[in-house]
Amino acid sequence: MKVLSKLIEYSFAHGVHPRENKEATVSLPIQRMPFVNEYVMPLNQQLGAQCKPVVEPGERVVRGQLIAEPGAFISTNLHSPATGWVRAIDNRRYPGGVFARSIVIEADPYDSQQQPNAARDWRHLTPEQFVAEIQLAGIVGMGGAAFPAHAKYSIPEGQRIDHILVNGAECEPFLTNDHRMMVERPDALLLGIDILLHNLGAKSATIGVETNKPDAIDILRGHIRPDQPIKVAPLRVKYPQGAEKMLIKSIFDKEVPAGGLPRDLGMVVNNVGSVLAIADWFQYGMPLIERVVTVSGDGVRQPSNLLVPIGTPLREVLKFCDGLKDDVFQVVMGGPMMGTSVASLDVPVLKGTSGILAFRQPQSQRTREYACIRCGRCLEACPYFLNPSRLAKMARSRLYEEMQQYSVMDCVECGSCTYSCPSNIPIVQLIRTAKSQIRQSAGKVA
Numbered sequence: 067m068k069v070l071s072k073l074i075e076y077s078f079a080h081g082v083h084p085r086e087n088k089e090a091t092v093s094l095p096i097q098r099m100p101f102v103n104e105y106v107m108p109l110n111q112q113l114g115a116q117c118k119p120v121v122e123p124g125e126r127v128v129r130g131q132l133i134a135e136p137g138a139f140i141s142t143n144l145h146s147p148a149t150g151w152v153r154a155i156d157n158r159r160y161p162g163g164v165f166a167r168s169i170v171i172e173a174d175p176y177d178s179q180q181q182p183n184a185a186r187d188w189r190h191l192t193p194e195q196f197v198a199e200i201q202l203a204g205i206v207g208m209g210g211a212a213f214p215a216h217a218k219y220s221i222p223e224g225q226r227i228d229h230i231l232v233n234g235a236e237c238e239p240f241l242t243n244d245h246r247m248m249v250e251r252p253d254a255l256l257l258g259i260d261i262l263l264h265n266l267g268a269k270s271a272t273i274g275v276e277t278n279k280p281d282a283i284d285i286l287r288g289h290i291r292p293d294q295p296i297k298v299a300p301l302r303v304k305y306p307q308g309a310e311k312m313l314i315k316s317i318f319d320k321e322v323p324a325g326g327l328p329r330d331l332g333m334v335v336n337n338v339g340s341v342l343a344i345a346d347w348f349q350y351g352m353p354l355i356e357r358v359v360t361v362s363g364d365g366v367r368q369p370s371n372l373l374v375p376i377g378t379p380l381r382e383v384l385k386f387c388d389g390l391k392d393d394v395f396q397v398v399m400g401g402p403m404m405g406t407s408v409a410s411l412d413v414p415v416l417k418g419t420s421g422i423l424a425f426r427q428p429q430s431q432r433t434r435e436y437a438c439i440r441c442g443r444c445l446e447a448c449p450y451f452l453n454p455s456r457l458a459k460m461a462r463s464r465l466y467e468e469m470q471q472y473s474v475m476d477c478v479e480c481g482s483c484t485y486s487c488p489s490n491i492p493i494v495q496l497i498r499t500a501k502s503q504i505r506q507s508a509g510k511v512a
């Protein structure tokens with residue numbers, strides 16, 4: 067597949083330009099966070115079916131050991147982030163104010179918490195064995211969605227993958243974890259791409275990086291060997307450049323059909339963190355038990371990029387960053403555009419947690435809602451060419467069937483419409499609730 071030879075940066079129509087706010091952490095190297103006493107591993111932290119525990123309370127576990135297996139094909143494995151003991155399997159706090167069944171691990175304070183380190187063969191796998199390896203490693207999309215990665219690599223008969231697209235856009239304000247990983251681990255990222263190229267039979271790969279990360283673009287280009295069919299595509303800084311359909315539109319000027327997947331165009335899209343997790347699994351035998359998290363926002367005393375064991379309570383991460391300022395109003399998991407406010411700091415870091423942001427003011431200053439003035443700004447902002455204003459009105463009237471005729475399920479919940487609305491109408495929140503209702507009535511996971 068040929069990358070368009072444009073002289074300008076790659077981009078897409080519509081979208082918004084929120085303030086980047088990345089300066090507090092963009093130059094901060096990734097720091098490993100020390101181990102804490104307790105880790106909480108929710109069984110439903112990936113999209114799809116809940117995992118099934120394979121350990122019992124009281125059992126000794128070692129770092130990287132399997133503690134829960136997939137509940138279905140669209141589900142994945144969970145591994146212990148620390149050596150210690152299973153203290154409980156019960157309901158613990160989860161983002162969104164709900165509780166989720168979780169395996170609680172008490173870390174052994176006298177253990178050295180060594181990394182697993184046995185390399186695994188990636189050159190002689192069948193396609194089925196490769197899919198099974200990725201599921202075994204517990205790897206998910208680490209940009210926030212937490213979709214089990216192996217499901218993307220299970221290619222139906224009659225389809226083939228020609229191109230690997232690596233998503234290094236990181237278009238959410240404040241977040242710099244993908245940026246730091248590209249700067250600090252370029253060889254591991256390129257190894258992960260080699261593994262994908264080899265096992266999916268793809269011919270070439272592109273890493274899409276927004277131009278506000280010039281050092282990452284230069285470093286990656288400097289590390290690509292002449293024999294590697296890998297390119298770096300500079301992307302215009304625009305939100306939501308990192309939504310996978312936008313990335314494909316920007317770089318290849320192709321549209322994923324409504325209701326379709328990138329593989330319908332012969333591509334798979336992977337987040338930088340997921341590709342690094344693939345490299346770590348095959349190079350060191352390390353399953354997905356830790357991830358890089360950006361801790362930032364004006365309510366945090368010591369903004370940081372941290373390598374954090376999955377399951378670490380937010381309270382402990384923030385304590386390591388010298389705590390919160392006294393007048394914090396809101397803590398968000400993920401980025402400010404698509405993240406979720408948390409009701410308790412007992413919530414743990416999940417596989418999909420890219421950021422922990424603390425703010426002293428509500429992110430929207432215009433808290434009062436006004437009537438729609440039909441200005442059309444939400445239509446201009448929507449990268450999927452939907453009519454957000456109309457969808458929001460329909461959602462209020464619970465016209466869910468009609469909403470489907472207006473392609474509501476194509477909405478990626480990017481929040482560009484809400485961001486651009488001068489009347490402060492919570493458009494994406496209304497759409498999100500409607501989509502959840504539609505999925506529930508169709509018997510799918512909400």
Ligand code: SF4
Pocket residue numbers: 447448449450451452453454476477478479480481482483484493494497
């Ligand atoms: S309607 Fe959906 S896809 Fe369109 S701007 Fe709003 S949240 Fe984004």
Ligand code: SF4
Pocket residue numbers: 437438439440441442443444445454455486487488489490491493
């Ligand atoms: S941006 Fe807000 S006020 Fe303007 S048309 Fe959309 S919903 Fe109405």
